[in-house]
Amino acid sequence: MSRRESLLTLLIQSIELREIRLPLVHFFETSFGRTTERRIVLARVTDANGAEGWGECTAGEGPFYSNEWTETAWATLVEFLAPMVLRKEVESAAHVFKLMTSVRGHRMGKATLETACWDLEAKNAGVPLWKHLGGTRSEIACGVSIGIQDSPDALIEKIRKEVDAGYQRIKIKIKPGWDLKIVERVRKEFPDIRLMGDANSAYKLSDVPLFQQLDQFNLMMLEQPLAHDDIFDHAVLQRQIQTPVCLDESICSAEDACHAIQLESCRIINIKLGRVGGHAEAKRVEQVARDNEIPVWCGGMLESGIGRAHNIAMSTLAGFTLPGDVSASARYWEEDIIEPPVTVSERGTIRVPDAPGIGFNVNLPRIEALTIRKETIK
Numbered sequence: 001m002s003r004r005e006s007l008l009t010l011l012i013q014s015i016e017l018r019e020i021r022l023p024l025v026h027f028f029e030t031s032f033g034r035t036t037e038r039r040i041v042l043a044r045v046t047d048a049n050g051a052e053g054w055g056e057c058t059a060g061e062g063p064f065y066s067n068e069w070t071e072t073a074w075a076t077l078v079e080f081l082a083p084m085v086l087r088k089e090v091e092s093a094a095h096v097f098k099l100m101t102s103v104r105g106h107r108m109g110k111a112t113l114e115t116a117c118w119d120l121e122a123k124n125a126g127v128p129l130w131k132h133l134g135g136t137r138s139e140i141a142c143g144v145s146i147g148i149q150d151s152p153d154a155l156i157e158k159i160r161k162e163v164d165a166g167y168q169r170i171k172i173k174i175k176p177g178w179d180l181k182i183v184e185r186v187r188k189e190f191p192d193i194r195l196m197g198d199a200n201s202a203y204k205l206s207d208v209p210l211f212q213q214l215d216q217f218n219l220m221m222l223e224q225p226l227a228h229d230d231i232f233d234h235a236v237l238q239r240q241i242q243t244p245v246c247l248d249e250s251i252c253s254a255e256d257a258c259h260a261i262q263l264e265s266c267r268i269i270n271i272k273l274g275r276v277g278g279h280a281e282a283k284r285v286e287q288v289a290r291d292n293e294i295p296v297w298c299g300g301m302l303e304s305g306i307g308r309a310h311n312i313a314m315s316t317l318a319g320f321t322l323p324g325d326v327s328a329s330a331r332y333w334e335e336d337i338i339e340p341p342v343t344v345s346e347r348g349t350i351r352v353p354d355a356p357g358i359g360f361n362v363n364l365p366r367i368e369a370l371t372i373r374k375e376t377i378k
Contacts, residue, residue, distance in 0.1 A: 009089050009090065009091060009092075010047070010089070010090050010091070010092055010093055010095075010096070010117060010120070010121055011047060011048065011087065011088070011089045011090075012045045012046070012047060012085055012086055012087065012088070012117065012120075013046055013047055013048050013086075013087065013378070014045070014046045014086070014376060014377065014378045015043060015044070015045050015046075015082045015085065015086055015113065015376070015377045015378075016043070016044040016045075016046070016374065016375070016376045016377075017041060017042070017043055017074070017077055017078060017082065017374065017375050017376075017377070018041070018042045018044075018367065018371045018373070018374045019039060019040065019041050019042075019070065019074060019371070019372050019373045019374075020039075020040050020042060020304070020337070020367060020370035020371050020372065021037055021038070021039055021040075021370055021372055022037065022038045022040060022304055022333060022337070022370060023036065023037045023038075023333075023334070024036055024037060024038065024302070024332055024333070025330075025331070025332060025333060025334055027147070028147040028302060029147040029148040029149070029173065030147055030148065030173045030175075030198075030200050031148075031173065031174075031175035031199065031200045031201070031202035032060075032062075032064035032065060032200060033062075033064065034147075035060070035061065035302065037061075038061070038302055038304070039061050039070040040056060040057065040070075040303075040304055040307075041056070041057035041059070041070060041073055041074055041077065041112060042054065042055070042056055042057070042112075042304075042306060042367065043055045043056075043057070043077070043082075043112045043113055043116045044116065045085075045113065045116040045117055045120055046120075047120060047124070049124075051120055051123055051124055052120060052123075053116040053117055053118065053119030053120025053121070053122075053123060053357065054116055054119055054306050054358065054362055055111070055112045055113060055114070055115035055116030055117075055119065055306070055310070056112065056115070056303055056304060056306040056307035056310070057070075057073045057077070057108055057109060057111070057112040057274065058108050058111070058272065058273065058274030058275075058301035058303060058307055059072070059073040059108045059109070059274065060301070065200070065249070065301075066108065066228075066249070066275065067105070068105075068106060068107075068108045068109065072106075072109075073106070073108060073109045073112070074373075076103070076106050076109045077109050077112060077113070078375055078377070080100075080103050081100050081103060081106070081109050081110060081112075081113060082113065082377040083377065084099050084100050084102070084103070085099050085100065085113050085117075086377055086378075092121060093114065093117040093118040093120070093121040093279070093280070094279075094280045095280075096113065096114045096117045096278070096280075097110055097114050097277055097278055097280050097281065100113075107252060107274065107275060107276060107277035107278075107281075108274035108275070108277075110277045110278060111273050111274045111276070111277050111278040112274075114277065114278030114279065114280065115273060115278050115279060115310050118132070118133070118278070118279050118310075119310075119357045119358050120357070122356055122357045122358075123356045123357035125356070126356050127356060128313070128352070128353060128354050128355065128356060128357070128359050129309075129310070129313040129356075129357050129358050129359065130312070130313040130314075130316040130352050130359075133279055133283065133313055133314065133316070133317065134283070134317065135313065135316025135317055135352070136316060136317065136318045137316050137352070138316070138351065138352050138354075139349045139350065139351050139352060140312060140315040140316060140320070140324070140326065140349060140350050140352065141168050141169075141322075141323040141324075141348060141349055142167055142168060142169075142323055142324065142326055142327055142344050142348050142349060142350055143167055143168055143169030143170065143171060143194075143297075143322075143323035143324060143325060143327075143348075144162045144167040144169070144170060144171065144325070144327045144331070145171045145173070145198070145300055145325045145327075146158050146159060146162065146170065146171065146172050146173070147173050148173045148174075148175065148178055152181075152182060152185050155172065155182065155186070156185070156186065156189050159172070159186060159189070159190060159193075160189075160190075163190065163193060165328075165344065165346075165348075166344065166345065166346045166347055166348040167323075167327065167344070167348045168194060168323040168347075168348040168349075169193075169194040169195075169196065169220065169322070169323040170186075170190070170193050170194065170195050170196070171195075171196045171197070171198050171223070171325065172186060172195070172196075172197055172198070173197075173198050173199075173200065174197045174198065174199050174202070175199065175200075175202045176202060176203065179197070179199075179210065179214070180210060180213055180214065183195075183197060183214060183217050183219070184217065187217045187218070194220050194323070195217070195218075195219055195220060196219055196220040196221045196222070196223060196246070197214070197219055197221075197222050197223065198222075198223040198224070198248075199222065199223065199224060199225040199226075200223075200224060200248075200249075201224050201225070201226065201227055201228040201249060202225070203225045203226060204226065205226060205233045205236060205237060207225075208237060208240050208241070211225065211237065211240075211241045211243065212240065212241055214241075214243060215241055215242045215243050219243050220244070220322075221243065221244045221245065221246040221267070221268050222241075222243050222244070222245055222246065223246040223247075223248050223270060224246070224247060224248040224249050224250065224270075225237065225245065227250075228249035228250060229249070229250050230250055231247070231250055231256070231259055231260045231263055231265040232263065232265070234247065234250070234260070234265040234266060235263040235264055235265040238264060238265060238266065238267070239264070244266070244267035244268050245265065245266045245267060245268070246266055246267070246268035246269065246270055247260055247265060247266040247268075247269055247270065248270040248272070248275075248299060249275070251269055251270070251271070251275070251276070251285065252275055252276055252277075253276060253277075253281060253284075253285070254281065254284035254285050254287070254288045257269060257285045257288045257289055257294075258288055261288070261289070261292045261294055266294070267294065268294065268295055268296070268297070268322070269285065269289050269294055269295075269296045270296070270297055270298075270299040271285050271286060271296050271297070271298060271299065271314070271320075272298070272299040272300075272301060273307070273310055273311065273314060274301060274307075275299075279310070279313075279314060282314055282317075283317065286317050286318075286319040286320070287319070289319050290318060290319035295319070295321045295322050296319045296320055296321070296322070297315075297320055297321075297322035297323065297324040297325075298311050298314055298315045298320060298324030298325060298326055299324065299325050300324070300325030300326065300327070302332060304333070304336060304337050304338075305329055305333075305336040305337050305338030305341065305342060305360060306337065306338060306358065306360075306362065308326060308329065308336075308338075308342050309338060309342070309353075309358035309359060309360050310358060311324070311325075311326045312326055312342070312350055312352055312353075312359075313352070313358065313359075316352055323348070326342075326350060327342075327344060328341070328342055328343050328344045329341035329342045329343070330343075335366065336363075336366075337362065337363050337366050337367050337370070338358075338360040338361060338362060338363060339360065339361045339363050340360070342360075
C-alpha cells in the first residue's frame with residue numbers, strides 16, 4: 001500500500017500493549033477509596049508505513065468507578081478487542097469503534113485502541129489531533145479535582161495552593177460524613193471561587209434534604225450524587241434543588257445523553273473519553289449536549305500524559321464551555337511519560353500543542369522503565 005493510499009484509509013498492522021505502574025505524588029481519595037499508584041494500560045498502534053499512535057486505558061485499579069478495571073481491560077484487549085481491530089481496513093479512525101461492537105460494554109478498553117488510531121491518523125495527515133477532531137479553540141480553561149483529605153485543614157491548604165496556581169474551578173470530592181460541614185468550611189474560606197462537589201454515586205434519593213442544604217453555598221454543580229447507572233432519580237432530585245446536577249457515570253453514549261436531557265435529569269454533562277468509548281462517541285455526546293444548550297466539560301481519571309493529551313484535544317470542541325479536570329502533569333507525577341509535560345498558565349489555561357497527533361513526544365525510555373508486562377499482537 002502506498003503512503004497516499006494509507007492516508008485514505010486506516011489499516012493497523014500491529015498493536016503493542018503495555019501495563020505501566022506510575023506512583024502518584026500524593027494519594028487521591030474518593031468515596032471509592034484511596035489510590036497511591038496507577039496501573040495504566042497503554043496501546044501503541046502501527047500502520048504499514050511504521051507510523052504509530054498512542055492511546056491510554058482509563059480503567060482504575062479495581063471495579064469501583066466502573067465494572068472495568070486494569071486486569072479485565074488487559075484480558076479483553078489481548079483476547080478480543082485488539083484482534084478485532086488488527087488488519088481491518090476502515091475509512092477512518094471514526095469507524096474503529098464499530099469494529100468492536102460485538103463486544104458488549106468494555107468502553108474503556110475500546111477507547112484505548114480507538115484513541116490511538118485517532119492519534120495515528122492525525123499524524124499521517126500532518127495535523128494536530130485537536131484540529132483533526134474539529135476543535136475550535138487553541139487554549140482551554142482548566143479546573144482541578146481535589147480528593148478527600150486526612151483533615152479539613154489539609155483540604156483548605158490544598159485548595160489554597162491550587163487557587164494560587166490559577167486554576168479556574170475547584171472540584172472537591174464528597175461522601176457521607178464529608179459533605180455539608182466541609183463545603184461550608186471551604187465556602188467560608190473561599191467565598192468567590194467556582195466550586196463544585198463530586199459525590200461519585202455515594203448518596204440516595206432520600207438524601208434530598210442534604211442537597212437542599214447545599215444549595216446555600218452557590219456550587220457550580222453536584223456531580224453524580226446518586227446511583228452510577230441512574231437517570232430517573234436524578235431527575236427527581238434536580239426538580240427539588242437549585243444547584244445544577246451534572247451526570248458522569250450514567251452517560252456512556254449519545255443516546256444516554258439524549259434520555260437524560262429529555263428527562264431533565266441534569267443541567268451539565270461530564271464527558272470522559274474512556275467512559276464513552278473514545279473520540280467518535282465523545283463528539284456525538286458533545287453534539288447532543290450542544291444542540292440542547294447543555295454545557296459539557298472534560299472529566300479526569302488520573303491519566304498519564306498520553307491520556308491527558310487526548311483530553312486536551314477533546315476539550316477544544318465547541319461544547320466544552322466549562323473548565324475541565326485537565327491539570328498539570330506535576331500535580332500527579334514526579335515525571336510524566338510525555339515531553340514536554342503538561343503545564344498550566346497563571347491564568348489557569350493550557351495552550352494546545354500544534355504538533356501533529358497528540359502534540360507531545362512519548363518518552364519511550366521512561367515507559368520501558370515503568371513497564372511490568374507487554375504484549376504485541378501482529
